[in-house]
Amino acid sequence: MVEKITQFTGFKTFLLAMLGLLLAIPLAAQDKPELKIGGALRYNYNLSSWKEGQKKRGGDFGYDMFRINTKAAYKGIMLDAEYRLYSADNGGGFLKQGWLAYNLNDRDQIQLGLTQVPFGIQQYNSHNWFFNMTYYVGLEDDHDMGFKYMHRGEKFEYQLAFFKNAEELRFGSNSEVSASRYSYDIAGRNKEANQFNGKIIYKFGKETASKLGVSVEYGGLYNLDTEEMGDHAAFAAHYEINKGKWNGKAQFIAASNNPINALGEPRNVVTMAAYGAPYEVAAHFNMYSLGISREVPVKWGPISNLQFYNDFAYMQKKAAGFTDSYQNVTGVLVTAGSVYTYIDYAAGYNHSWLGGNFVDDFAVGNPDAKWEARFNINIGYYF
Numbered sequence: 001m002v003e004k005i006t007q008f009t010g011f012k013t014f015l016l017a018m019l020g021l022l023l024a025i026p027l028a029a030q031d032k033p034e035l036k037i038g039g040a041l042r043y044n045y046n047l048s049s050w051k052e053g054q055k056k057r058g059g060d061f062g063y064d065m066f067r068i069n070t071k072a073a074y075k076g077i078m079l080d081a082e083y084r085l086y087s088a089d090n091g092g093g094f095l096k097q098g099w100l101a102y103n104l105n106d107r108d109q110i111q112l113g114l115t116q117v118p119f120g121i122q123q124y125n126s127h128n129w130f131f132n133m134t135y136y137v138g139l140e141d142d143h144d145m146g147f148k149y150m151h152r153g154e155k156f157e158y159q160l161a162f163f164k165n166a167e168e169l170r171f172g173s174n175s176e177v178s179a180s181r182y183s184y185d186i187a188g189r190n191k192e193a194n195q196f197n198g199k200i201i202y203k204f205g206k207e208t209a210s211k212l213g214v215s216v217e218y219g220g221l222y223n224l225d226t227e228e229m230g231d232h233a234a235f236a237a238h239y240e241i242n243k244g245k246w247n248g249k250a251q252f253i254a255a256s257n258n259p260i261n262a263l264g265e266p267r268n269v270v271t272m273a274a275y276g277a278p279y280e281v282a283a284h285f286n287m288y289s290l291g292i293s294r295e296v297p298v299k300w301g302p303i304s305n306l307q308f309y310n311d312f313a314y315m316q317k318k319a320a321g322f323t324d325s326y327q328n329v330t331g332v333l334v335t336a337g338s339v340y341t342y343i344d345y346a347a348g349y350n351h352s353w354l355g356g357n358f359v360d361d362f363a364v365g366n367p368d369a370k371w372e373a374r375f376n377i378n379i380g381y382y383f
Helices: 009-024 052-056 133-137
Strands: 034-048 060-074 077-085 093-103 108-116 143-152 156-165 190-204 210-223 229-243 246-258 269-274 277-282 284-300 303-317 325-336 339-349 372-382
Touching (some): 133 246, 133 284, 133 303, 133 325, 143 190, 156 210, 190 229
Antiparallel strands (some): 034 060, 060 077, 093 108, 108 143, 143 156, 156 190, 190 210, 229 246, 246 284, 284 303, 339 372
């Protein structure tokens, strides 16, 4: 057991060495501190097919989220932080991201803190307000605590990262991961630990309009009951193209989670949590996603642009007897000055956020489930 827990000792030494390198780098001259404050206030209207009372009153319109963004720089060290405040039912307030950075040169940067995990199409594998289904299993716009090196060249981009763990809020010896978080992470009786990520992208075509890449992820799953370290791994192949006013995103993911749970606890599911609500996810799955969008510039008073899109995803669960999950979102993003409005028709099958339950829709699922849909309008002022 001790041997398993300490299997990443060499990697921890590597992390400490990288941190020492960061602190030892000569600071660039910058006499005056820089500080920028921004944020957003968003409201949301939704009408859901599975909510009878809501349908009778014509849907609901209310508060979605308020956020503050801070960017700062002094003597070559940069800060980027974002704090979000949702309703109590959606997790309340939490830090989405918060990292320090240093530019080694024009193309290389080091980040330290709560930073985006380099995996798959970034920043988002989607165009709509709901994200794609990759987000709901922790593989889109995920943020963890660690150290990341980034290189952006003319033809190649690559990132290498080590994450000690997901956002940790409790710091107890046996405390479970809090569900008050922005991105989905392993929760319940298992915790992510000592995770490594690598990603490489090749850019080609006119003005490097196409990006072809692969991503890999491997880390530990520490079980609070058995005190043993399992593991988790994921691989992604992804392609993104920009051609005129069109954008396309295509991605394949293979993911595997191998927790060492207590006797009698299932190992074909894991618990994941975000926005104040945990649920089960199939431990082993493939996921296929495809998104397309088209920009349409307009001059309608304050409205300057419309972006039409469709994002689709299919989750193929590998355990016998599990029912697969689907998601499709069709919509338009309306840009009017600093106001961005997403108008979406989101449909899901065995999907916790679209008509399903917050127990096992992304795990064993329900073979008798129906497609459910939600008409959603999200209005945000960004400053």
